[in-house]
Amino acid sequence: MPTRRQTLFTLGNLFVLGGAAQSGASAVVGSSSNASFRVVDDTTGDNSIELTPANDPPIYVQTDDDGDVSGIDLDDDSAGLSKRAITRFEDIVEITNTSTDPLQGIYFSFEATSSVLSAETLDDVENTLQATAGANTLDSSGPSGDNLLAVSSETSVSDGVLGPSESVAFGLQVNLVSSSEPGSFDDLPPSEDYELTLRVHTEWPDA
Template sequence: MNRRNVLVGLGTIVAGGGAALGTGAFSTVTAERTVSVETAGDSDAFLALTAAEGAEDYVDTDGDTIEIDIGGDGDGINQDALTRFEELVEITNNGTNSVDISASIVESSDEADVLTLIEEFGEDNSLGGTESTTFGLAIELREAEVGSGTSYDEGDLTDDFDPTIEITAESTE
């Protein structure tokens, strides 16, 4: 083998190795993309929240977000009693993916234990596309259950009682 063949052979190996290892190699890419996001009111969103049938007196749907107002046509709920509203809000999955639903009360005071959710979220808390479920509320004002020494021991809610309900839907797909 002569010297020229050895140099051509080594050159071919180096060029081939460089092409095999160096193709498409980069360390940084910056690319700008546009994102379009639209919002919808609670009744039209991917996770729709509406008044359950018969709960229209307690669930205000006039704005873009619903509000639950237990005052109703009377002056309020009974003192020193347990009051249950079985179905207040209907949750409908308007999306195409199945979702797991959960809800919790975000307490606004230390004594918001008087309020609990009544959940009817179905098997495994899962909602497929176009499926619906409901939740309600129980308000416990019986002195034996609430305990004395709280602002609710007289069975009366004060002005600082304004909890928020947080509803979460996580895609299962």
């Protein structure tokens, strides 16, 4: 059986991803609806992935001194997120397999927490966010959802595996059209009312 691990990114109030991600947890601190975020990575582990900008120069991505993704700024072109719209940010971050083992699966999930919002509202917040592979929107429900490596059309994963030193890009979609599933909001709740976590689930061969 393959071994599944999680890389945890704790978000501010919307979403972010980044840092040199390994099997473990990354603490991420972000701002609210101005869509500007920073990332602090403190992960360790044998099987690891690294997140870097997919574009040169970076688009919507901030980097640290090592060139790793340190945040995402969705307002860097004064556009940002629009209410009552579906906003896509395609292929803005690249995942590189920095281990010596083949990476067999990459999955995404979002988790919203709050001391003031209802469970139903938190579910709705989670449903506004999805990872993307090129023009394809991924079911971002964790290991039971879509495998980035199976959906991506990049040649590096044409065999469904991300080998050592190989990379694959992904992006994000924010669905703020309440009539378009799975979205149910036309705008997000006040940013100070909730915290959102993006989990990157990775699947490796047994040791």
